[in-house]
Amino acid sequence: MSLFETTYDVIVVGGGHAGSEAAAASANMGAKTLLITMNLQNIAQMSCNPAMGGIAKGQIVREIDALGGYSAIVTDKTAIQFKMLNKSKGPAMWSPRAQSDRMMFAETWRNMLEQTENLDFYQDSVNGLIFDGDKIVGVKTALGLEIKSKTVIVTAGTFLNGLIHIGEKTFGGGRAGESSSTGITEDLVAKGFESGRMKTGTPPRVDGRSLDYSKMDEQPGDDNPETFSYIETSPLTKQRSCYLTYTNKEVHDLLRDGFDRSPMFNGRIQSTGPRYCPSIEDKIDRFASKERHQIFVEPEGWNTVEIYVNGFSTSLPEDIQDKAIRLIPGFENVKFFRYGYAIEYDYFPPTQLKHSLETKLIENLFFAGQINGTTGYEEAAAQGLMAGVNAALKVQEKEPFVLKRSEAYIGVLIDDLITKGTEEPYRMFTSRAEYRTLLRQDNADLRLTPISYELGLASEERMNKVIEKREKTHKLIQFLEETSVSKEQINPVLEKKGLTPIKQSMKFYKIAARPQLTLSDFENLEALKEFIAAEEIDHIIIEQVEIHLKYSGYIEKEKANADKLNRLENVVIPQAFNYSNVKSLSYEAREKLTKIQPTTISQASRISGVSPSDISVLLVHMGR
Template sequence: TYSAGRAGELASIGLAENLKELGFKVGRLNTCTPPRIDRRTIDSSKMKEQKSADIPLSFSFENKGKIYKDFSVFMTRTNQKTHQIIQDNIHRVPLSNGTIQSAAIRYCPSVEDKIIRFPEKESHQIFLEPEGYNTEEIYLQGFFTSLPADAQQKALHTIEGLENCKIIRYGYAIEYDIMYPNQLKYSLETKAIKGLFLAGQVNGTSGYEEAAEQGLLAGINAVQLTRGKELLILDRSEAYIAVEIDDLVTKSVTEPYRLRTGLAEYRLLLRQDNADLRLTPYGYKMGLISEQRYKKFLKKKTLVENEKERLKEVIVHATQKVNELLNKLGTTPLSEAVNLAALLTRPEVTYNQTVSIDPNRQELPAEVTEQVEIQIKYAGYIKRQEIQVKRFKKLENYKIPKNIDYFNMHGISHEGKERFSEVQPISLGQAKRISGITPSDIAALMINIEKIKRVKRV
């Protein structure tokens, strides 16, 4: 082992030492990377091809149509020979032999870890992903490893299609410093030092989207702070990035944090199709969205609402034509008239399939009709979650005064006092989400806060 950054970059040990000197609590986590291999040395004819999507999805709502060349991904699998080589060399792996003892990422295990944890599995998937248009490097998704170089080469050569592959860059393990994120505010500014923002893997997350999105939010708030303007603070019902930041700030980390849909209790509202409806107003307010784009967004929003209302007024009668269509779609015929919005709540019926019984329908953009259909079809579930969000907001709006001495409060458990003092929650909602906090701690906290508020009013 030796000191270095990723892929041969310089180490940042001095940064961690500096943070320690400033009084921050720091720790160590680890991860590993897959080898990169030369595309020209792969026999893809032995692998399963996965082609690019015909209708691709984009992160941006501004992208229309296909904006990239088709790139196939190929899938192959490890086998018993591969596993035997890995097992024979497991004592040489720093994550297994004790050289590295910090916590590794749970939801992105190394190939060695998969073989140890799942010995009953005869093989594991490997996806060969191109690194880009202008390179021959292939990323071996699913083969994260810290095996020595000779063992990596030997193991890969046992895999179908990789018998003659050439490694361009070997996989490696890296142990790195983090600052425990419960020392941050929701803006990603540190609690201890005004104006110091931290974002990325340093806050205990993975180095993927979890790190990148922090940079966006911290950058926005750093600029807003220098301008003396309102900071961008989102809550758990508004965006996945808010779920992540709340988890980091409130619960801290014991292993590299990965954001999963299961961590978002309001995930039905946090869909990819409505990201613009949720976040464009914030982007415009912060100066990140142009006037032209914002007007376009408002037009879409208006078209969606108008079409939803129109469909409620379109009456569909139980005619032969209508029932023939419904039979064809595999759903129950009508016995009485209903509005078209009610008909669209049926799982078998889509918006586009009802055009023949809706003669006055105007042509609308696909992004509008998609949103209309989703909001109508899942209205009951969405409304139920919105009621849950109202309860959540009530707790979030119950603010806790700053600089409270929790150890002088009565009725709170000793652990509760320690946890509250460490996290310094800003709301009752956040206080409830702190690990180790009991309902009685929350009840006692509310009583103490009300006493403080009464004293201040007097």
Template sequence: MFEKEYDVIVVGGGHAGAEAAAAAANMGSSTLLVTMNLQNIGQMSCNPAMGGIAKGQIVREIDALGGYSGIITDKSAIQFKMLNKSKGPAMWSPRAQNDRMRFAEEWRLALEDTPNVDFYQEMVSGLLVKGNRIVGVRTSLGVDIKSKAVVLTNGTFLNGLIHIGEKQFGGGRAGERAATGITEQLVDFGFDSGRMKTGTPPRVDGRSLDYSKMILQPGDENPEKFSYLKTPILTEQRDCHMTHTSALVHDLLREGFDRSPMFNGRIKSIGPRYCPSIEDKINRFADKDSHQIFVEPEGWNTVEVYVNGFSTSLPEDVQYTALKSVKGFENVKFFRPGYAIEYDYFPPTQLKHTLETKLIDNLYFAGQINGTTGYEEAASQGLMAGINAHLKINEKESFILKRDEAYIGVLIDDLITKGTEEPYRMFTSRAEYRTLLRQDNADLRLTPRSFEIGLATKERIERMEKKQKESDSFINFFRKTSFTPEEINPILESVSSATVRQSDKLFKVFSRPKVTMEHMLQLDAVSDFVKENEFNSEVLEQAEIQVKYSGYIEKEKNNADKLHRLENVKIPDGFDYSKLKSLSYEAKEKLEAIRPVTISQASRISGVSPADVSVLLVFLGR
């Protein structure tokens, strides 16, 4: 069946695996996607939504690079919201509710429509390694499939163990078996492994809920979208709802704590700090009488509902009794109870910035196997692993995004440099250059770089160049066009901003906090220029942000330039840290384990002090 050698084999068909396969194939690699169930490619295992704080920026970056997640999200969206709109543009984060079934279907169809992708449904139980290089995989039926590179995206399936109260059984997801064999083999090769856990809430029958007792959560009045390509914009949306737990609900849940795997010691691994289970919330925040519950429809036509905020591994009878006491859930019918799942992961400090393992050449890890949580984090790692696997086997320079270039760069650098002992989730606060890394400019930042390596299409680069040219033209217009006090003062008075006595450039007055593009368009000169050039809303938004935040953007660029000087100071391969007597013992230990490539990366390692960095700089002649 598999006489030919593939360029790239991707193991796992979740968000990471799907993006990895698409990227490698679109760059020209013959690619095989091996997954345990072809019906579950691109499955939303947890909540039916994409994006959110910082995660929305990642989806836009994936799209700007030529990945599929943004396109799939737009095609299957049922609601769209731009979060944090009341704050500055660095915080604006797109989020979409999705039709779970259509999302998976769109992923499957997109991959089937991608030349160079083959599919095979079976469990991979082992890796074929020659010397210190991967040469393929072995399936549970004993089929050997050869390849030049392998990307592992096993999600929660490696020795997965599902917990519901005192019951536990093997599985990688509800109704699906766990994957075995790979962890043990990798440990034999010298890899460190660990255990993590994640949880999911019950799914319920929407027909049994009373929405009149809940708070309506509609989508945006003028919904946007994720992809920079011409994907559909929502013309109608499905509402979500919000309700709350109560002191009674908390008391009912506490009655089951002695049977909870979290509290009776059955679960020993750590779960995601920022997505705690309901029992964890009422235990950690004992002073709170209620917590928010978001009631999210799973699609356009299905009655299945996702109970966001009620993730739990308590016994099913405790879940049911407690949820019945939530307002609007009095007559609730369960589709399935919530559960927790424990799985194997490999601390990501064992990887290079390309996501290739340090121990085995041409073997890449992406997604939850690296200790992350979230569809978006997984998809971005899959994309980068697929890109780098293709480049490596074609002896081309690796593709690494810096911390000031993309949230994806921050994510991977955090994982490789700092590691993680709990499921890692991206936030805007993790990025020191978030004014540069906005959701509106991901295409301007990343599409040219992706086009250079042969992933972003000609259509993408042309659309990006048009947007860049028009935005620059509009900003230049504000710099050179003057206003008169008679024109501008009525606008300034309307927003309680100080009036002016003499003419000046539009750029200066537009920079004021309360003056918006809407106000500027009241001026004939501005309005005529926009009509004449047929600028779209993206160009107007880009111009407004660039004008208003030019000072902050410039400051961050200067800070990034300083950091790049340290990025250029390379640490020789195989450098012996033990001979530097002035380095602290902890620094020697961490530097030896992580083997940073540059001084900048070394400076970000937990336990490496500024004094240690100075010692390294002196030794390297800087």
């Protein structure tokens, strides 16, 4: 007999980054939600590096924030360093990244979740799913409880039949010090799901007091750090530095000596690891000609001496780890807190999902995070938020919420997973997005908050800030377009920059659009100073306007391309369409389309193996 008399609207299985965002989203949309996790002390724990954001990942965190998620707020409250990466490149490439205090991060997440209405918590392990035909109706726990729910979101991370490898030692576990989860995979496979295995790894943690930082290069944060969230979180007034050092030939030679005892090379690990975050042994094997690799020395928090050795992920035996790391400059007298390890776990190829992240085989069952073959906190959190929103919408009998590729990196992420699948841990890059000039980190609020507000997820405060930002940006653009400046006002600035002087008065926007100039170059121009003061224009608005002035041509071109694509998004493929009846399709196209069951012609066009001629056949078949 269940101790829980309530039938929940949403049960979230797992309290990692995906589970935490899923629980917050569904609860904030009014769904009665239960978060079940093995250990309530480890909610949203940073299992790997103590950082959020980075290339493309920073854009995702900003999108989560614009949609009303918690990740950006928690990051701002717990950051110990902030950097805007790729600032020397165009704004489409700018990517925020923050080091966080690991312990404070998990504590802050839990505090925010506990203050969320409609959200209950329960500490136990889910080891089974309850079905009624082709619908899910609840979960079974290790204590024998059966808890009923209208929808279930599985966010199991690396815990499904997890195996930890250190050298020749192998033992069950979801991560260091925590047991693996059994039963869920078996229930899903019995229902016809296809499963696979993936691998990831983590580096050693060491005692910072035992390191010699004088032999490393200091990596401080930005001089004027920003924040992740679009609401009023406080920027850092002090920061902790990271440090950079390098491996060398001696390190590589010693590591190679241990390859015969490495589970990666002796056949014990046969699953696929992340291509873009390889282990140190994988790096020296694949890039044998490189004499050194970067090692980033990252503090784990404000008040701890624990250090994360970024770049030294490994599953080699502990004695090899110990000897090799001491050959890295600054690590000669290192003391270990724990050794690096690899972990294998079950995942379910994401082509088995709808774009709402609901499974195709079982109604009301959603997957989010590493169970879908992704890697990274940010990718997991984004999926969790979207699954939470769609589970709540399913309960409310509303249409699912799906972001287009032209609307968000989150849309690119989910569309890639569903239409292309993945056979290795999927990581987001800016290069995966066709419309990266549209999908910048600075405008995620303008893109997504109005949508989120309509869903009831983003607050009125967030929406009002977006309206204010949009209006002030428009006013400043209008001012620059309408205001003329004389050569006497402008030429001193141009000459100082080594640019050709103007010969007559010009509209200000034509001058400001030049790539070599910024509005700060004209800070002494009286008309501009007065307008900025009168309208209370801040640096965020100025940045928006400068991007508009310099990149408006590129932005308009991408919008036009996106509009063309969206026309195909509107060509809906009937549910359970029988592709075998369309004999003009290639055999591969029929096979792939039947398996993935795309909902629109646009989605069909992105499936690997479906050619443009196949799309033409489908369009003709549907009277287009």
